[in-house]
Amino acid sequence: MQFKKTYKFAFYTSLFIALLTTFVLGIFLYIQNLWSWYVLAFFVIIFWLSFFVIQHRVQNFIYKRVNKIYEDLTLLESAEFTDKKVTTDMATLTQEIDKYARDKKFEIESLKIRESYRKEFMGNVSHELKTPLFTVQGYVETLLDGAMSDKKITKKYLERASKGVERLIYIVNDLDMLTKLEVGNLVLNKEVFNIIDLVQNVFDLLEMKAAKRKITLTFDKVYQEPIYVFADKERIQQALTNLIVNSIKYGREKGTTEVTIEKLLKNKFIVRVTDNGEGIEKTNLKRVFERFYRVDKSGSRKEGGSGLGLSIVKHIIEAHNERIYVESEHNVGSEFSFTLSKPVE
Incomplete structure (x- = not known):
């Protein structure tokens, strides 16, 4: 006879209790010459009573303690677990918890990688923008400090500052293009x-x-x-x-x-x-x-x-x-x- 895996623990425990108590009762009634087919009814009653009590109690026992563990672990969200029915099948429960833990570990590793890329990206953006900005700033400050009196130097420095501004615009335009592509806002014709x-x-x-x-x-x-x-x-x-x-x-x-x-x-x-x-x-x-x-x-x-x-x-x-x-x-x-x-x- 096939039973759901989730009820195996309660089934075998109830069967053991029912057989043990019926065996003890049978021996007592046999000694007292009171043996009756009611012993079989006793067996059935004890079995089903034990089954329902064990299934209910052990399920709640496991649920309360596992749920407490989930609540205590800051990296695991108990909200994802509370809607799931905890079974008395420890193998299944262990597999579910292991899977949940692996998923969370993968998420944490992914976040670490993204954080590393984010830091590198911010450093690169800073470097790319800093170079032309300092170039423009240097030439403008030189002109403001008195170099504007020489027309040749003024023209030369303004041209170089203009190239720095062009590079800044180039970078910003590419960043804008890339952002639109990544978020899917760019319409293709x-x-x-x-x-x-x-x-x-x-x-x-x-x-x-x-x-x-x-x-x-x-x-x-x-x-x-x-x-x-x-x-x-x-x-x-x-x-x-x-x-x-x-x-x-x-x-x-x-x-x-x-x-x-x-x-x-x-x-x-x-x-x-x-x-x-x-x-x-x-x-x-x-x-x-x-x-x-x-x-x-x-x-x-x-x-x-x-x-x-x-x-x-x-x-x-x-x-x-x-x-x-x-x-x-x-x-x-x-x-x-x-x-x-x-x-x-």
């Missing part, structure tokens, strides 16, 4: 467009920047036919620009940045941006899309930028419900790739 033309436009825009480092921007082959995708053209151009700028910034001088567009699935294309630059060590690969995360803690800042480029790329691609990937080998090069959907026919 999807349309059908030729991704080949878009990549070529980005090449044209960055041609001079690449020429300064003698880096060649090129396709992997000549694309005779257009390749149409369905996405937000402006956002994808921004994502491509960030990736190619990144490849120029960290690429090898006289190197190459190559864009490849391949058919991935029946309704998907994959766009690859490959360079033969310094590459990324494996320990840094998992964090390259984090806000302000720098692979090179010193040299990368000399190249300018907000430190948010890759993070913005990731959020733009994910806002399209697409995937982004990175593969890299230190001192060999890197490849960033992302998927795009074909137009619905």
